[in-house]
Amino acid sequence: MKILLIEDDRNLAFMLQEMLQDRHYLVDVAFDGESGLDLAIAFEYDLILLDVMLPKQSGIRVCQQLRARRNQVPVLILTAQSTSDQKVAGLDAGADDYLTKPLNVPELLARIRALLRRGQGAASPVLEWQGLQLDPTTFQVTGNGQLVPLTAKEYGLVELFLRNPQQIFSQSVLVERLWDSKNIPTENAVRAHIKSLRKKLKTVGLGDLVETVFGLGYRLRQGSPDAAEVTAPALSDVPASASSSQKFADLWQESRPQYIERAEHLNRAIAALSQDRRDWADMLRQAQQQAHTLSGSLGSFGLERASQLAAQINRLLRLVEQLQASDLERLERLALTLQQELQVATAADVSLETVHFDEPKHPIRLLIVDDDLALTHQLATLSEPYGIQTRIEPNPALVVERVSQWQPEVVLLDLNFPDAPDAGFALLRALFDRDPQLPVIVFTARDRYSDRVKASMLGGSVFLQKPVAPSTVISTVFQAYTQSDPREITLMQVNADVKASRAIESHLTAWGFQWTTVKTVQQCWKTMPDFQPELLLVDADLPKGSGFDLCRVVRNEPRWHNLPVIFMVTDLEPEIVRQVCIAGGSACLFKPVAEAELIARILQRIRIRA
Known part of the structure; x- marks a missing residue:
C-alpha cells in the first residue's frame, strides 16, 4: 500500500518512513504543504498522513x-494540538481521522490499518485467494499453509492483487502503486518481480496464480489454476514472427544512414567544443540535440550499447562548462566509438519484441509528435498491421491544427524538442484544455522526476521512457485507447429524478456509452449481475434507500468492491464529504451535472481502475 507522509519535522518524518517501510508500506515524504499537495495531485495514494502545522x-x-478536487483518498491528521477545535477543524476539512502528538506507534499503525481496510471495504484483516493468504497485522504471506518468503516488492504485489482480486494492473500502474516517486524502475524490472513471485508461489503448490491478461497487464487468475486455460504470454515472451522481424530489419537498414549521419554531426560538434570558437553555444546545442535523439531512438531498435554510449555523452554535455580538457577528450572518444558502433551494426544486431493480439474493432487513429523521423517512421510501419492508423507531425506549432483536422484517438508526444525546450509541456497543456478525454502518451528520453510530475498534472495519460521497445509503445496505445473509448464502457445510473436522469442519459448516449438507469437501490442490486456495469452513477438524494448504503454493500461484495462509484451531490458540505469517504465513494459531481465534467470524471475513474 502506498502512503504519502507530509511532515515538516524531518527527524520524525524519516523515523516514520523507516518504520512504515519495515512493515512493507511504500512511503513518499514531503516536508511542506505545497510540495505535499503537488504529490497528492500527481500520484495515487492509499492513505495520506498529514501534519497540521x-x-x-x-x-x-x-x-x-484535495477534497475540493474531489480527491477522496483517506487522510489521517497528525496534530500536536489536542484541543477539540483543532480536531474539529481537521475533520471539517475532510479528514477521516486524527491522532495527537506525541504519537503512539501501535495506535498509529492500528489506525492506518483501519483506514486502509475501510477504503478497501474489507471486513476481515486477513486477505485470501485460492489458498494464498496475507495477514497485514503480521506481514506474513502463506500458500496452502506454508510460509512464503517474499521480498518487499513481491509482498507489495501480493497485497495489491489480493486487495483487488478482479482488477487488471498494467505495468505503469504497478510502478505507480509499488515504487516511490524517486525510484522509477524499468519495465524489465517489473517483469522480473512478477516472474520471481510466480516461481515462489509455485513452490508452495499454488500453480501459476498470477496471470497475464494479454495486452493489458496482470491479475490473480480467475477460477482454479489447474483448470484454467493457457493464458497469452507476456509481451516480452512472445517470439517475433519472421515477417515482423524482417520488416524491423528492413527498417533499420533504411534508418541506419540517418543515424550514422547524426553520429557524425555529434562528432563534429564535440570536436568544436575544444576549440575557441564564437559559435560554441550553437555547437553545444547541436551536440545535445543529436545525443538526446540517439540515446532514445537507438534503444528502440534494441541497440543497447549504442544507446548507452549516446546517453553517457548526453549526461557529460549537460556538465560541459565544468569539464576539464581530459573530459573533452573522453567525450570525443565516446562519440567516435558510437559512430563506429553504428557503422558496423547490421540487421542481425537489432532486436524486436512483437505484439500478438487481435486487430481492434475500430481502427485507432494515432498522432505521433516527434522530430526524430526515423523513429516515427519505424513506429508507424510496425503499428500498421495492428489496425493503428498513424500520422506524424514533427513541428509542435502545427499539432493542435492537426488534431482538429484529423481527430486522433491517441497522441504520442515527445516532450523535448531541441529548438523549443518548453514546447512539449505547452502542447500537453493545450491538448488537455482542448479535449481532456484525449489520451496523450508522453514519450521522452529525458527522465526527470519533475518532468513526470508536471506531465501528470498537465493531463498526460502515460509516461514512457526512451529507449522503449516498439511492442511496448503499441500495447500502450491499445491500452490508452480501450480505457478511453466510451463504446467499450458500461454504466449504470441510480437516479429517481426523471428529468435529471434523462439529461444524463442524453450525454451518455451522445458519447456512445452503454448504459442503463434504475430508480432504486434494490433495482440496482438485482440488475448488476446481468448488466455487469464498470461504473455506478448514484444520486446521493435517493428517496427510497440510501445511496451511501448501496455503496457500502457494493464495497463488501468481492465481485464489485473495486467498482468506481461516482456520487451526484447538491453541495460538498463536510458531512456529505464524510459520508462519501466512509461509504467508499470514488468521486463526486455537482448537480445539475455538466456534460464535460460528467464525461471527464467517468473516463478518469475508468483509467485509474485499469
Missing part, C-alpha cells in the same frame, strides 16, 4: 484543496 501551506488547507 506545515510551512508554505497548512495541513488543513491541503486537505480542503
Whole structure:
C-alpha cells in the first residue's frame, strides 16, 4: 500500500518512513504543504498522513484543496494540538481521522490499518485467494499453509492483487502503486518481480496464480489454476514472427544512414567544443540535440550499447562548462566509438519484441509528435498491421491544427524538442484544455522526476521512457485507447429524478456509452449481475434507500468492491464529504451535472481502475 507522509519535522518524518517501510508500506515524504499537495495531485495514494502545522501551506488547507478536487483518498491528521477545535477543524476539512502528538506507534499503525481496510471495504484483516493468504497485522504471506518468503516488492504485489482480486494492473500502474516517486524502475524490472513471485508461489503448490491478461497487464487468475486455460504470454515472451522481424530489419537498414549521419554531426560538434570558437553555444546545442535523439531512438531498435554510449555523452554535455580538457577528450572518444558502433551494426544486431493480439474493432487513429523521423517512421510501419492508423507531425506549432483536422484517438508526444525546450509541456497543456478525454502518451528520453510530475498534472495519460521497445509503445496505445473509448464502457445510473436522469442519459448516449438507469437501490442490486456495469452513477438524494448504503454493500461484495462509484451531490458540505469517504465513494459531481465534467470524471475513474 502506498502512503504519502507530509511532515515538516524531518527527524520524525524519516523515523516514520523507516518504520512504515519495515512493515512493507511504500512511503513518499514531503516536508511542506505545497510540495505535499503537488504529490497528492500527481500520484495515487492509499492513505495520506498529514501534519497540521506545515510551512508554505497548512495541513488543513491541503486537505480542503484535495477534497475540493474531489480527491477522496483517506487522510489521517497528525496534530500536536489536542484541543477539540483543532480536531474539529481537521475533520471539517475532510479528514477521516486524527491522532495527537506525541504519537503512539501501535495506535498509529492500528489506525492506518483501519483506514486502509475501510477504503478497501474489507471486513476481515486477513486477505485470501485460492489458498494464498496475507495477514497485514503480521506481514506474513502463506500458500496452502506454508510460509512464503517474499521480498518487499513481491509482498507489495501480493497485497495489491489480493486487495483487488478482479482488477487488471498494467505495468505503469504497478510502478505507480509499488515504487516511490524517486525510484522509477524499468519495465524489465517489473517483469522480473512478477516472474520471481510466480516461481515462489509455485513452490508452495499454488500453480501459476498470477496471470497475464494479454495486452493489458496482470491479475490473480480467475477460477482454479489447474483448470484454467493457457493464458497469452507476456509481451516480452512472445517470439517475433519472421515477417515482423524482417520488416524491423528492413527498417533499420533504411534508418541506419540517418543515424550514422547524426553520429557524425555529434562528432563534429564535440570536436568544436575544444576549440575557441564564437559559435560554441550553437555547437553545444547541436551536440545535445543529436545525443538526446540517439540515446532514445537507438534503444528502440534494441541497440543497447549504442544507446548507452549516446546517453553517457548526453549526461557529460549537460556538465560541459565544468569539464576539464581530459573530459573533452573522453567525450570525443565516446562519440567516435558510437559512430563506429553504428557503422558496423547490421540487421542481425537489432532486436524486436512483437505484439500478438487481435486487430481492434475500430481502427485507432494515432498522432505521433516527434522530430526524430526515423523513429516515427519505424513506429508507424510496425503499428500498421495492428489496425493503428498513424500520422506524424514533427513541428509542435502545427499539432493542435492537426488534431482538429484529423481527430486522433491517441497522441504520442515527445516532450523535448531541441529548438523549443518548453514546447512539449505547452502542447500537453493545450491538448488537455482542448479535449481532456484525449489520451496523450508522453514519450521522452529525458527522465526527470519533475518532468513526470508536471506531465501528470498537465493531463498526460502515460509516461514512457526512451529507449522503449516498439511492442511496448503499441500495447500502450491499445491500452490508452480501450480505457478511453466510451463504446467499450458500461454504466449504470441510480437516479429517481426523471428529468435529471434523462439529461444524463442524453450525454451518455451522445458519447456512445452503454448504459442503463434504475430508480432504486434494490433495482440496482438485482440488475448488476446481468448488466455487469464498470461504473455506478448514484444520486446521493435517493428517496427510497440510501445511496451511501448501496455503496457500502457494493464495497463488501468481492465481485464489485473495486467498482468506481461516482456520487451526484447538491453541495460538498463536510458531512456529505464524510459520508462519501466512509461509504467508499470514488468521486463526486455537482448537480445539475455538466456534460464535460460528467464525461471527464467517468473516463478518469475508468483509467485509474485499469
